[in-house]
Amino acid sequence: MYKKNVIVRRFVLITVLIHFTISVSFAQTNISSPYSRYGLGQLNEIPNFRLSAMGGISSAVKNSNLINISNPASYSAFDSTSFLFEGGLRGIISQISNSSASVITNNISFNYLLFGFPVSKRISASFGLLPYSNMGYKLNDSDSLSNIGNINYFYEGGGGFNRVYAGLSFKISKRLSIGANTSYVFGALQKSRMVTFPEVPSIYSMRQQISTQAKDFIYDGGILYEQPLNSNYTMAFGLTFAPSVKLNASEEILTETFSGENYGLTYIKDTIENTQKNGSLSIPTSFGGGFILRKNNKWLIGADYKFQEWSKYNSFGVADSLKNSYQIGLGFEKLPTYSATSNFIKNSTYRFGIKYVQTYLQIRNSNLKDLGLSLGMGIPVPRTKSVVNVGIEIGQRGTTNNNLIKETYGMLTISLSLYEKWFIRRKFD
Numbered sequence: 119m120y121k122k123n124v125i126v127r128r129f130v131l132i133t134v135l136i137h138f139t140i141s142v143s144f145a146q147t148n149i150s151s152p153y154s155r156y157g158l159g160q161l162n163e164i165p166n167f168r169l170s171a172m173g174g175i176s177s178a179v180k181n182s183n184l185i186n187i188s189n190p191a192s193y194s195a196f197d198s199t200s201f202l203f204e205g206g207l208r209g210i211i212s213q214i215s216n217s218s219a220s221v222i223t224n225n226i227s228f229n230y231l232l233f234g235f236p237v238s239k240r241i242s243a244s245f246g247l248l249p250y251s252n253m254g255y256k257l258n259d260s261d262s263l264s265n266i267g268n269i270n271y272f273y274e275g276g277g278g279f280n281r282v283y284a285g286l287s288f289k290i291s292k293r294l295s296i297g298a299n300t301s302y303v304f305g306a307l308q309k310s311r312m313v314t315f316p317e318v319p320s321i322y323s324m325r326q327q328i329s330t331q332a333k334d335f336i337y338d339g340g341i342l343y344e345q346p347l348n349s350n351y352t353m354a355f356g357l358t359f360a361p362s363v364k365l366n367a368s369e370e371i372l373t374e375t376f377s378g379e380n381y382g383l384t385y386i387k388d389t390i391e392n393t394q395k396n397g398s399l400s401i402p403t404s405f406g407g408g409f410i411l412r413k414n415n416k417w418l419i420g421a422d423y424k425f426q427e428w429s430k431y432n433s434f435g436v437a438d439s440l441k442n443s444y445q446i447g448l449g450f451e452k453l454p455t456y457s458a459t460s461n462f463i464k465n466s467t468y469r470f471g472i473k474y475v476q477t478y479l480q481i482r483n484s485n486l487k488d489l490g491l492s493l494g495m496g497i498p499v500p501r502t503k504s505v506v507n508v509g510i511e512i513g514q515r516g517t518t519n520n521n522l523i524k525e526t527y528g529m530l531t532i533s534l535s536l537y538e539k540w541f542i543r544r545k546f547d
Contacts, residue, residue, distance in 0.1 A: 150223035152214065152255045152523050153486060153516060155275050156479055157431065157440050158399070159253035159307065163424075163475070164188070165230060167206045167531035171494025171509035172449025173471025175422040177356035177408030180295075180342060183503055183537045185232040185244055188406075189340035189356050190297030193234060193242040193287035199539050202234040206533035213526045217518050225254070229531075237286070245284040250303050252278040267317030272310075279305035279332065293344045303365060304333040322375040322387045330433075332367035332399050336360065350414055358406045362430070364398035369434060397434035402427040408447075415453055422447040428478035441485065443478040447471060454498065467496030469509070477515075484522060488515040494531075503537035 154160040164174040165187055172179075180192035185204050196202065209226040230248035237243050257273040280303070287297030307330045314323040338360035345353045373391040403426070410420030428440040449471035455464045475488035490513030497506045509531040516524045 150212065150214075150225055150254050150256075151515075151525060152257055153477075153479060153525070154253045155255050155257075155273065155309070156481075157428070157438065159251040159278055161251050162249045163445060165248050166204070166232075167208070167229070167509050167533040168469070168494065168496070168507050168535075169449075170511065170531065171469040171471060171492045171507070172420070172451055173422070173447035173473045173490075173492060174445065175408055175410070175420045175447045175449040175471065177340070177358055177406050177422050177424075178342060178354040178410045178420060179356075179418075180354070183505065183535055185234040185246070185535075187232065187244060187246070187248075187283065187285065187299060189342055189358050190244070190285040190299045190338070191287050191295040191340040191342035191356065193244050193285065193297055194240075194289040194295035194342075196234055196236045196242045198236050198239065200235065201538050202232075203536040203538075204230075204232040204234075204533060206230050206531060208532075209530045211528050214523060215518065215526075216523050217521065240289040242287050242289075243285065244299075245282075247280065247282050250279040250281040250301075250305070253307050253309075254278075266315060266321070268315075270314045270316065272312040272314075275307065275309040277305060277307045279303050279307075281336075295342050296339070297342075298337065298339040301336050301338070302333070303336055306331040319377070322377055324373065324375050324390070326371065326373040326391075329370045330367060330399075331369075332365040334363065334365040336363050336365075336401055338404075352412045352414065354410045354412065356408055358404075358424075360401075360404045362403045362427075363401050365401060366396075367399045367434070368394065368396050370394045395434065399434075400430065400432050402430045415455075417450065417452050419450045420448075422449075426478070431478075439480065440478040441480045443476055445473060445475045447473045454496070465498050467505070469494035469496070473513075481522060482520045484517060484520050486516055489513055505535045505537075507531075507533045507535065509533075 151160055164170040168184060169176045169179065176186055176188035179186055180195040182195050182197050183202060185202055186192040206229040208229045211224040214221050214223060230246065232244065232246035234244040253275050255275050259271040261269045281301045283299045283301035285297060285299035287295055289295050309328045310325060312325040315321040338358065340356060340358040342356045347353060371391055371393050374389050375387040377385060377387055406422065406424035408420060408422035410418050412418040423446055425444045427442055429442050431438050431440045452468040454467050471492045473490045477486045477488055479486040490511050492509060492511040494507060494509035499505065511529040514526050516522055518524045
């Protein structure tokens with residue numbers, strides 16, 4: 119009876135967590151970035167806050183209480199009796215500025231929910247829900263013509279794509295592991311553009327709304343190898359790869375003219391376009407690699423590189439102006455020193471990292487770059503192997519040159535890693 123009650127409670131816990139994550143994910147716009155209006159939006163490059171605090175290094179990182187979905191081969195590190203939960207909360211405050219003005223934005227969101235557990239002595243598994251990309255922006259501009267007067271332009275967008283995944287790893291030997299994830303990507307992007315002529319009532323204003331929905335499977339895999347150098351030091355190397363895929367998609371476009379300056383407050387004059395079509399969104403090939411050097415139970419340091427061929431992206435058969443992207447990360451982690459006399463400071467984990475991202479955007483002959491510096495800390499939960507992770511990242515994306523927009527951002531992340539013993543065989547049930 120005890121065993122059945124425990125199983126029921128754990129199943130209910132998982133169900134509630136997944137339901138809560140899905141509900142919160144669909145109920146909010148998670149970012150405010152003018153650059154998210156392009157492509158698929160702002161991509162979720164590092165789907166784990168503990169790794170983002172180390173500059174995003176992930177290819178060669180594995181740990182018994184870490185769910186690193188960036189390289190599914192890392193699942194082989196799960197303990198034979200463990201069950202892991204990990205959920206993350208993120209808050210971002212940004213200063214968005216151009217050459218003449220600036221504005222402050224802020225957002226907070228429940229970001230991901232991950233689970234990991236062993237299946238057998240050589241096989242481990244993970245599943246979860248997390249964002250794939252986010253879109254959120256609201257912009258306006260104006261112009262003036264001699265025979266018309268002022269012309270106002272309004273741009274707004276929101277939504278994003280989410281990712282439900284399941285993955286397996288297989289331990290080929292004590293040092294070598296391979297793994298793969300299958301993910302179902304789904305969601306929608308909503309964009310609108312509006313033009314108004316406030317000084318000439320006889321010219322009708324116009325608004326276009328575009329809704330893009332997609333749902334399909336994507337795949338990725340990885341390999342991870344560890345090589346002891348001596349009794350104290352170990353090197354680890356990891357490689358990741360994701361093949362190109364086409365997401366099944368549909369698009370609805372509604373273009374209308376209306377009277378007055380504000381859409382919806384007066385009557386619709388005419389419907390210029392009301393179309394719906396099916397097609398696909400292409401996700402290009404990506405690959406990455408990295409290494410870490412670990413001093414046993416003391417510290418680790420590592421570097422990562424990731425590349426994705428976004429120049430081959432197209433939407434409904436039409437090529438876009440996206441460029442190939444790459445990301446470089448450097449990270450360091452000071453591991454805790456557990457002993458009977460250790461204090462809070464020694465029992466905590468400390469992380470530091472720096473990242474450089476060449477994004478897939480090139481606007482007005484300027485490549486959009488993202489440079490970030492991160493710090494993090496893992497705070498142990500007393501009498502357990504669970505950890506509360508706190509991270510801070512500050513960075514800059516874009517530039518004010520060529521009449522572009524610069525984003526200076528600060529990000530606070532909090533994640534909870536719950537470690538439980540679920541697979542212990544009891545002698546007396």
